[in-house]
Amino acid sequence: MLNPIMLLLSDARTPTGSYAHSAGLEAAVQSGLRPDEVPAFMRGRLRTVAVTEAALSAAAVLASGDLDLLLALDDEAVARCPSPALRTAATTLGRGLLRTGAQLFPDAGIVPAYRAASSHTPRCVALGVVAGAGGLTSEQAALIALHDDAATVAAAAVKLLPVDAGDAAGWIARLAPQLQEAAALAVAAALRDDLPSLSAPLVERRSLRHTTDRGRLFAS
Numbered sequence: 001m002l003n004p005i006m007l008l009l010s011d012a013r014t015p016t017g018s019y020a021h022s023a024g025l026e027a028a029v030q031s032g033l034r035p036d037e038v039p040a041f042m043r044g045r046l047r048t049v050a051v052t053e054a055a056l057s058a059a060a061v062l063a064s065g066d067l068d069l070l071l072a073l074d075d076e077a078v079a080r081c082p083s084p085a086l087r088t089a090a091t092t093l094g095r096g097l098l099r100t101g102a103q104l105f106p107d108a109g110i111v112p113a114y115r116a117a118s119s120h121t122p123r124c125v126a127l128g129v130v131a132g133a134g135g136l137t138s139e140q141a142a143l144i145a146l147h148d149d150a151a152t153v154a155a156a157a158v159k160l161l162p163v164d165a166g167d168a169a170g171w172i173a174r175l176a177p178q179l180q181e182a183a184a185l186a187v188a189a190a191l192r193d194d195l196p197s198l199s200a201p202l203v204e205r206r207s208l209r210h211t212t213d214r215g216r217l218f219a220s
Contacts, residue, residue, distance in 0.1 A: 005134035008104070009127070010144045012151060017096035021089060022156030022218035023149055027206035030213070035161045039171045042153050046175065046182055048198040050149040052080055053124035054186035055195050057145040058138035060128020062190055065110040067117055070125060077122035080197050083204040085211045087120070089220035094118075094126035101130035108133035138190060142183040150175055156218060 008014055025033070028041060056077050063069040081087045098115045105111060114129050115121070124145060131141035154168040189196050210216060 003134075003136060003140065005104075005131075006136055006140050006144060009131060009134070009136075010147050010151075012155065014100060015096070016100050017093055018148065018152055019155070020218060021093065021152060021220045022160070023152040024200075024203040024207060024210075024220065025153050025156045026160055026216060026218045026220075027210040028203070029160050030210070031206060035157070035163050038153065038157045038161070038163070038168075039174075042150050042171060042175060043178070045149055045153065045200060045203070046146065046178060048200045049203065050146050051182045051186050052196045052198045053077070053149070054142040054145040054183060055189045056080075056122070056124040057128040057131065058142040058187045058190040059193075059195060060125045061132040061136065061138040061141045063128070063132075065132065067110070067113055070110075070114050070129060071117060073125045073128075074118055074120045074122060076195055077125055078120050080195075080199065081122070081204075082199070083207045085207040086204060086220060087122070089207075090122040090124070091120055092219070093123035094121035097123060097126045097130055101126070101133060105130070105133040139183055139187045142186040142190075143179060146179045146182050146186075147172070150179065159217065 023045060033041060056073055060070055060073055078087060081090060098111060101111045110129060111133050127145055128141050131144065150172050154172055157163045158165050158168050207220060
């Protein structure tokens with residue numbers, strides 16, 4: 001049976017601020033990405049930045065509330081994100097998620113402790129903190145991270161391109177086996193303490209230009 005907390009954290013209606021972000025899709029569209037290329041964009045993220053962040057989320061769950069380990073994971077996450085714009089976006093999302101996490105799990109002391117001690121608060125680590133507070137496993141946290149990445153792109157595509165919402169949902173459904181496989185890889189890496197450092201240089205480069213676009217619809 002699915003854990004209701006997992007459903008809650010993977011539900012876009014849970015208020016974390018992620019609706020304001022496109023996971024780099026808006027900048028890609030501005031550079032000429034076509035509607036039929038969005039699924040490939042999603043798969044590219046899945047194989048690079050998404051699985052890296054999922055491993056960090058899994059590692060945060062495995063840290064078992066150890067604040068020092070969580071802060072070390074903050075540093076690992078920042079080191080894997082060379083774009084200042086994307087680091088800022090990750091911090092914004094992480095802090096939004098922690099605000100919600102403090103309301104969902106008011107008795108979980110690690111949430112306010114991490115919230116007070118973390119200066120970077122990348123979303124991937126914050127997700128692991130909140131997921132762990134909710135009793136989720138590292139694999140569940142990794143799967144949420146991966147699903148959220150794909151769902152963010154799909155939701156943004158509906159607003160940015162002539163894409164039917166049903167087609168966008170279908171993209172995520174067809175990614176399901178790859179999401180499961182990537183979650184398993186992310187957890188295995190976290191258990192080995194060998195976190196991946198896969199990047200998407202084009203996404204990172206575009207993010208720098210995107211922050212200066214005053215007509216942008218999404219923050220990132």
